[in-house]
Amino acid sequence: MFNKDTWQEIWHSMRNNKLRTFLTGFSVAWGIFILVLLLASVNGMQNGFEKQFNDDATNSIFIYPNATSKPYGGFEAGRRIRFKNDDLDFIKGSYASSIEYFSPRFNRSMTFKFKQETGAYGVVGVSPDHQQIERSIILNGRYLNIQDVRNKQKVMVIGRQVQKELFKDEDPVGQNLIANGLVFKVIGVFGDDGNEREESNIYAPYTTMQQIFGNSDQVNTIAMTYNPEFDFTRAMGFGDTLEEVLKRRLTIHPEDQSAFFVNNFAEGFSNVQSFSSFLKYVAIGVGVLILIAGIVGIGNILIFIIKERTKEIGVRKALGARPIEIIKLILLESIVITTLSGFGGMLFSMGIVAAISPLVDAPAFSNPNVDNTVVITCTVVLIFAGVLAGLIPSIRAANVKPIEALRAD
Amino acid sequence: MIEIKDLHKSYKMGSNSLHVLKGINFTAEEGELVAIMGSSGSGKSTLLNILGMLDEADSGEYNLDGVPIKNLSETKAAKYRNKFLGFVFQSFNLINYKSAMENVALPLYYQKVGRKEREEKAIKYLEQVGLKEWAHHLPNELSGGQKQRVAIARAMAAEPKVLLADEPTGALDSKTSYEVMDLIQNINDQGNTILVVTHEEDIAHMCKRIIHLRDGVIVEDKKIKQVRASSYVQ
Numbered sequence: 123m124f125n126k127d128t129w130q131e132i133w134h135s136m137r138n139n140k141l142r143t144f145l146t147g148f149s150v151a152w153g154i155f156i157l158v159l160l161l162a163s164v165n166g167m168q169n170g171f172e173k174q175f176n177d178d179a180t181n182s183i184f185i186y187p188n189a190t191s192k193p194y195g196g197f198e199a200g201r202r203i204r205f206k207n208d209d210l211d212f213i214k215g216s217y218a219s220s221i222e223y224f225s226p227r228f229n230r231s232m233t234f235k236f237k238q239e240t241g242a243y244g245v246v247g248v249s250p251d252h253q254q255i256e257r258s259i260i261l262n263g264r265y266l267n268i269q270d271v272r273n274k275q276k277v278m279v280i281g282r283q284v285q286k287e288l289f290k291d292e293d294p295v296g297q298n299l300i301a302n303g304l305v306f307k308v309i310g311v312f313g314d315d316g317n318e319r320e321e322s323n324i325y326a327p328y329t330t331m332q333q334i335f336g337n338s339d340q341v342n343t344i345a346m347t348y349n350p351e352f353d354f355t356r357a358m359g360f361g362d363t364l365e366e367v368l369k370r371r372l373t374i375h376p377e378d379q380s381a382f383f384v385n386n387f388a389e390g391f392s393n394v395q396s397f398s399s400f401l402k403y404v405a406i407g408v409g410v411l412i413l414i415a416g417i418v419g420i421g422n423i424l425i426f427i428i429k430e431r432t433k434e435i436g437v438r439k440a441l442g443a444r445p446i447e448i449i450k451l452i453l454l455e456s457i458v459i460t461t462l463s464g465f466g467g468m469l470f471s472m473g474i475v476a477a478i479s480p481l482v483d484a485p486a487f488s489n490p491n492v493d494n495t496v497v498i499t500c501t502v503v504l505i506f507a508g509v510l511a512g513l514i515p516s517i518r519a520a521n522v523k524p525i526e527a528l529r530a531d
Numbered sequence: 532m533i534e535i536k537d538l539h540k541s542y543k544m545g546s547n548s549l550h551v552l553k554g555i556n557f558t559a560e561e562g563e564l565v566a567i568m569g570s571s572g573s574g575k576s577t578l579l580n581i582l583g584m585l586d587e588a589d590s591g592e593y594n595l596d597g598v599p600i601k602n603l604s605e606t607k608a609a610k611y612r613n614k615f616l617g618f619v620f621q622s623f624n625l626i627n628y629k630s631a632m633e634n635v636a637l638p639l640y641y642q643k644v645g646r647k648e649r650e651e652k653a654i655k656y657l658e659q660v661g662l663k664e665w666a667h668h669l670p671n672e673l674s675g676g677q678k679q680r681v682a683i684a685r686a687m688a689a690e691p692k693v694l695l696a697d698e699p700t701g702a703l704d705s706k707t708s709y710e711v712m713d714l715i716q717n718i719n720d721q722g723n724t725i726l727v728v729t730h731e732e733d734i735a736h737m738c739k740r741i742i743h744l745r746d747g748v749i750v751e752d753k754k755i756k757q758v759r760a761s762s763y764v765q
Contacts, residue, residue: 126646127640127646134628134629135628137628138627138628139628433624434626436624437624437625437626438626438637438641439605439609439612440583440585440612440618440624441612441613441618441637441638441641441685441689442609442610442612442613442614442638442641442642442689443609443641444605444606444609444610444641445605445606445609446606447641520605521605523585523586523587524585524586524612525580525585525586528585528620528624
């Protein structure tokens with residue numbers, strides 16, 4: 123089927139019908155080009171959205187203690203709730219498989235001094251997992267590690283803003299910093315893409331902070347991220363379980379809504395995700411419409427080609443061409459043109475997207491890119507369906523009586 | 532070689548039906564050179580088209596070299612056309628983007644003859660019609676007479692049993708017409724059966740037998756003394 127003669131036939135008829143070849147090729151390439159740009163734009167918008175919500179991990183759960191509002195189990199209403207280290211161990215131990223990262227937060231404000239510069243900053247005592255929960259990016263040095271926590275090291279990771287204000291142009295890593303009269307060593311500098319205020323914070327091991335502030339075993343907040351494989355329902359269910367279990371453990375009325383608050387990001391993020399997936403469906407819808415337009419276009423051109431070649435088809439049939447050979451002649455030519463131009467258009471548009479993608483970084487539109495497999499699939503579908511659209515007219519042309527074909531002009 | 536009995540053909544023209552062939556009976560032996568004459572509308576081209584399996588009769592029998600031609604699928608018809616028949620048309624019907632040689636080789640392509648053998652044969656037949664030097668020219672670089680000679684070479688390339696020519700000289704001046712008829716006579720001399728549709732008396736008299744068609748029936752069928760075209764060609 124694919125011998126040299128067949129290719130020569132195709133090459134001949136393409137070369138001798140340059141306009142027709144160009145028009146077919148252009149319409150296919152154009153369809154793919156538009157499709158790629160559309161997909162890239164939607165991707166860019168999605169990336170933009172996700173960046174807006176990039177402050178904290180999207181699967182975070184924060185638990186903030188407050189005070190009870192109902193008397194329960196012998197306690198009066200208005201009791202202040204405090205989480206303690208053994209509560210942390212309990213949650214971590216009981217739900218290890220549901221938890222991805224886990225860290226307490228112990229917040230205090232401290233006054234700092236480095237050489238002539240002074241300032242007051244919020245210090246958060248955390249465990250190493252907090253880096254992933256807050257999505258802190260280490261710019262210099264390192265984050266806290268498990269040894270720091272276990273040995274209650276006086277080490278700190280400072281935000282980029284703190285570095286600017288206290289250290290000016292000096293490299294802070296390895297420097298000693300005076301905080302509330304105590305000497306801490308700076309081990310790293312972090313930044314935060316989602317939240318610049320975050321960069322005025324300082325992180326220290328929570329054990330160190332508990333020791334400094336009255337040898338306490340309390341923490342202010344419990345922060346964690348749930349298992350990222352959880353869907354919305356399971357994530358919400360996990361949050362509810364935590365609430366229930368903590369109420370029982372801390373002797374709180376099951377209906378008490380103010381003893382502590384569970385802030386489950388699954389709730390808010392599901393809205394963003396549903397908008398994101400809505401966008402995706404819109405893109406798929408428009409993409410399908412473009413594909414249909416492309417298919418109709420290819421079908422149209424094929425019908426035109428067949429009309430134009432009717433007489434030639436008649437001559438070939440008079441010389442003994444079987445219908446299958448006529449179909450082959452027309453379809454193979456269109457397959458070659460659509461394939462070459464389809465992939466040409468695809469490479470061209472992907473090249474453009476790849477070239478402009480790094481340049482675009484607006485708040486709601488960032489890093490527009492395309493999934494190669496999607497684009498290749500679309501191209502293949504377009505070629506395949508376009509050829510299918512041309513199959514019917516070419517079968518009809520192949521079976522027309524030669525005398526009718528010969529009469530055509 | 533050709534045997535037809537009571538052949539009928541009518542065309543639908545809107546609500547009317549035009550009865551073109553009204554019972555044709557006709558036989559042609561191998562090696563005959565038959566002119567089919569008649570005024571326009573007499574049905575001579577329709578008859579030739581049916582003989583060439585380009586069109587189908589409504590009723591009647593048609594045997595070609597002992598093979599009944601009836602209710603053929605397009606694939607079967609294509610096979611028979613390729614094997615049995617060579618066509619020469621008034622308007623040449625060369626494929627304009629193929630060279631003379633490629634045009635001549637086309638029927639052999641559909642016979643699945645290999646490229647090399649195809650080209651050798653094509654050159655051989657072009658040589659017979661005196662156009663070997665023009666083998667690589669496109670049709671639009673050839674004169675009308677040359678085009679018709681290429682078409683004849685193409686018709687002969689498949690070595691058909693019957694050569695069918697529909698007004699082969701209709702688009703040519705008389706000098707070129709005689710050259711083409713000389714060629715047709717030479718091919719006939721080699722023993723090939725040829726049917727020529729024409730409305731020109733002088734062309735018809737270069738055949739060996741004339742059939743007159745009028746209003747869809749044969750009104751006259753006579754053997755004649757052939758006028759050699761070579762006497763007009765120097």
